[in-house]
Amino acid sequence: MPQRIILHTDLDYFYAQCEEITHPELRGRPVVVCVYSGRTSESGVVSTSNYEARKYGVKAGIPIVRARKLLESVEATFLPMNRPLYDQVSNRIMGILKTHSDSFEKLSIDEAYLDISDLAEGSFDKAKDIAVQVKEEILQKERITCSVGIAPNKLVAKMASDYNKPNGLTIMQQRDAIKFIEELPVNRIPGVGKKVEEKLTDIQVHTIRELARVDPVVLIEKFGKSLGNYLFQAARGEDNDPVKEREQPTQFSRIGTLKQNSRKPEEILPLLNELASSVLQKLNDEKMECKSVSLIAILTDLSIHTKSVTLDSPTRDSKTIMENAKTLLDRFVESMPNAAIRRIGIRLSDLHKRAGQTDIVSFLQA
DNA sequence: CCCTCGATCAC
DNA sequence: CCTCATATCGAGGG
Numbered sequence: 001m002p003q004r005i006i007l008h009t010d011l012d013y014f015y016a017q018c019e020e021i022t023h024p025e026l027r028g029r030p031v032v033v034c035v036y037s038g039r040t041s042e043s044g045v046v047s048t049s050n051y052e053a054r055k056y057g058v059k060a061g062i063p064i065v066r067a068r069k070l071l072e073s074v075e076a077t078f079l080p081m082n083r084p085l086y087d088q089v090s091n092r093i094m095g096i097l098k099t100h101s102d103s104f105e106k107l108s109i110d111e112a113y114l115d116i117s118d119l120a121e122g123s124f125d126k127a128k129d130i131a132v133q134v135k136e137e138i139l140q141k142e143r144i145t146c147s148v149g150i151a152p153n154k155l156v157a158k159m160a161s162d163y164n165k166p167n168g169l170t171i172m173q174q175r176d177a178i179k180f181i182e183e184l185p186v187n188r189i190p191g192v193g194k195k196v197e198e199k200l201t202d203i204q205v206h207t208i209r210e211l212a213r214v215d216p217v218v219l220i221e222k223f224g225k226s227l228g229n230y231l232f233q234a235a236r237g238e239d240n241d242p243v244k245e246r247e248q249p250t251q252f253s254r255i256g257t258l259k260q261n262s263r264k265p266e267e268i269l270p271l272l273n274e275l276a277s278s279v280l281q282k283l284n285d286e287k288m289e290c291k292s293v294s295l296i297a298i299l300t301d302l303s304i305h306t307k308s309v310t311l312d313s314p315t316r317d318s319k320t321i322m323e324n325a326k327t328l329l330d331r332f333v334e335s336m337p338n339a340a341i342r343r344i345g346i347r348l349s350d351l352h353k354r355a356g357q358t359d360i361v362s363f364l365q366a
Numbered sequence: 367c368c369c370t371c372g373a374t375c376a377c
Numbered sequence: 378c379c380t381c382a383t384a385t386c387g388a389g390g391g
Binding site for chain 1: 379
Binding site: 047048060061108109110111190191192193194195196227292294304305306307308309310 | 368369370371372373374375376377
């Protein structure tokens with residue numbers, strides 16, 4: 001396999017940057033995009049904030065109430081999420097990115113990998129020109145800045161884009177990759193979160209340099225075959241995972257927060273019904289059917305529990321789905337005699353594209 | 367091999 | 378004080 005050139009893009013503080021565009025007067029001041037849970041007027045968490053807000057310690061995941069305190073001395077703006085807006089902006093930018101790639105992989109609403117090996121003719125200098133061009137085009141057309149990493153594989157490209165933010169461009173050839181990553185803490189490796197980091201700390205491993213010295217047998221012992229092997233390679237800047245177009249998602253879910261904790265189905269079902277129709281709407285929009293239904297319950301201690309059923313045949317029928325969800329809820333409260341539920345959710349999975357009337361019609365019309 | 371469920375990650 | 382959505386893995390049971 002010849003040397004690849006992979007480009008990773010990360011749209012800077014994306015939701016907050018979208019808000020700055022629609023409300024230009026907000027620029028230069030703290031902007032906080034929030035997920036309001038509806039439990040009380042201010043309950044919920046921060047989804048994203050711009051860099052002015054981050055200076056005050058306001059970042060993704062902290063409670064809105066805490067963000068208010070951190071910003072009480074300054075003029076800051078708190079906005080609810082506007083997902084349709086972010087989806088539209090994202091879709092247009094992904095369209096631009098795609099045109100600058102041989103193959104393209106959307107990772108999330110604000111991240112993508114581009115394989116530009118052919119486009120750049122194997123040259124990292126040309127790859128840099130492409131990156132500059134892409135950044136320029138996104139800025140001109142959408143007024144959005146992004147951070148870009150270029151490397152011989154997805155792993156290092158992502159770590160490179162993360163290295164210089166916002167509006168960064170980091171290029172890491174194979175010969176520099178080891179020097180670059182070995183200084184970094186292990187949690188800069190994608191896939192290494194709180195839990196894996198803790199386990200590594202237990203064996204005195206903090207940096208990637210230290211991780212590279214751990215016997216692979218130990219890694220597999222501690223983390224299993226898959227993650228163990230991944231960590232072994234990642235510590236060496238190696239990753240041969242190809243850039244591949246993502247197929248359709250294999251699950252859709254909706255979760256909501258109850259006004260008050262409860263374990264009585266009659267207090268939970270109204271919300272569960274809303275969530276079910278929302279996720280069913282999504283299923284229909286995507287012209288799909290599901291063969292599995294899951295109930296997600298989050299208790300007062302924030303522990304997460306699931307119950308699921310596999311259906312006899314794929315369905316998109318709301319009655320079938322709701323009946324199954326109801327049964328799962330009954331099963332759950334029965335299995336947890338003392339648990340009070342804080343949040344409830346529904347997931348449709350084992351998704352299949354619908355074969356049917358519409359497809360045949362469009363086929364015949366074509 | 368299939369199903370169910372919990373754990374983890376990261377947005 | 379504590380949102381929401383998706384993918385993936387591993388264990389355990391059948």
